[in-house]
Amino acid sequence: MVTLEQDKSTYINSMFGRIAKSYDFLNAVMTLNMHKLWKRDAINKASVNMPYLKKAKILDLCTGTGDMAFMWAEKPQVAKVMAIDSCLPMLERAERRQIKSKATNADKITFMEADALQLPFQDNNFDAITVGFGLRNVKDLDLALSEIHRVLKPEGFIASLDLGHPESGFVDSFYRGVFLKLMPLLGQVLAGDQAAYKYLIDSLETWPKQKDLSQMFWDKGFTRSYYKNIMFGTTAIVVAQK
Numbered sequence: 323m324v325t326l327e328q329d330k331s332t333y334i335n336s337m338f339g340r341i342a343k344s345y346d347f348l349n350a351v352m353t354l355n356m357h358k359l360w361k362r363d364a365i366n367k368a369s370v371n372m373p374y375l376k377k378a379k380i381l382d383l384c385t386g387t388g389d390m391a392f393m394w395a396e397k398p399q400v401a402k403v404m405a406i407d408s409c410l411p412m413l414e415r416a417e418r419r420q421i422k423s424k425a426t427n428a429d430k431i432t433f434m435e436a437d438a439l440q441l442p443f444q445d446n447n448f449d450a451i452t453v454g455f456g457l458r459n460v461k462d463l464d465l466a467l468s469e470i471h472r473v474l475k476p477e478g479f480i481a482s483l484d485l486g487h488p489e490s491g492f493v494d495s496f497y498r499g500v501f502l503k504l505m506p507l508l509g510q511v512l513a514g515d516q517a518a519y520k521y522l523i524d525s526l527e528t529w530p531k532q533k534d535l536s537q538m539f540w541d542k543g544f545t546r547s548y549y550k551n552i553m554f555g556t557t558a559i560v561v562a563q564k
C-alpha cells in the first residue's frame with residue numbers, strides 16, 4: 323500500500339475508495355448532520371451573483387457523493403453543474419443518487435472523473451465554484467488555487483468549506499485533545515477503517531489556518547477574500563471573488 327508520505331494523490335484516492343460506501347453515514351454521525359447546513363451556507367456565499375445570472379454554470383470540485391452538486395441543481399438560475407472527483411467509487415455513489423433522484427433538476431449535473439490539479443476546462447468558464455472538505459486533500463494546494471482562478475469567470479465566487487483551526491487556545495486544546503482523538507475510533511466502529519479517520523487528524527498538521535487560506539486567495543490574484551468560522555473555527559468557509 324502506498325503511504326501518505328510516498329504519494330498523497332494515490333493514498334487519498336485509495337482511502338476514499340475504501341470508505342465510499344460508509345462516507346455519507348459517517349459524515350452525518352460526525353457532524354450530527356450539520357454538514358448539510360454548512361454546505362448550503364457555502365453555496366449561498368458563492369451565489370452572490372446569482373440574481374444577475376440566467377443560465378449559470380457551476381463547478382463543484384472534489385464532489386464526493388455529490389451533496390453540493392445536488393444543492394446547486396435546486397437553484398432555478400443554475401443551468402449546468404459540473405461535479406468532478408478523482409475517486410471513482412465516490413462518483414459511482416453520486417451517480418447512483420442521481421439515477422434514484424426524483425427531482426428533475428438533478429439532470430443538470432454531470433459527474434466526471436477529473437483531477438482538481440489539472441481541470442479539463444477552458445479559462446473563465448464557471449460563474450461559481452464550490453469545494454467541500456476537498457482542498458485539504460489535494461497534493462498541491464497552490465496549484466489547485468491556480469486552477470480555480472483560471473476556470474472561474476471574472477467576478478465569480480469560490481467558496482471552500484473545510485476543517486479549520488480554532489482561534490481560541492482553550493477550544494483548540496479540547497478539539498485536538500478530546501474530539502479529534504475520537505475520530506479514528508468512530509471510523510473503526512462505524513466504517514471499519516481506523517486509518518482513514520486518523521488521516522483526518524494528520525491532514526490538519528499541514529492545512530493552513532482559515533485566515534492564511536484566505537490570504538492565499540488574495541495572493542493568487544482574487545480581488546477579495548474573507549472567511550467565516552463555524553463551530554468555534556473547527557470548520558470554516560473561505561470565500562474569494564475573482
Ligand SMILES: C[S@@+](CC[C@H](N)C(=O)[O-])C[C@H]1O[C@@H](n2cnc3c(N)ncnc32)[C@H](O)[C@@H]1O
Nearest residue numbers: 338384385386407408409412437438454455459
Ligand atoms: C472529504 S471528501 C468530500 C466530498 C464532498 N465534497 C463532501 O463535502 O461531502 C473529499 C473528496 O475529494 C476528492 N479528491 C481528493 N483529491 C482530489 C483531486 N486532486 N481531484 C479531485 N478530487 C479529489 C476525494 O476523492 C473525495 O471524494
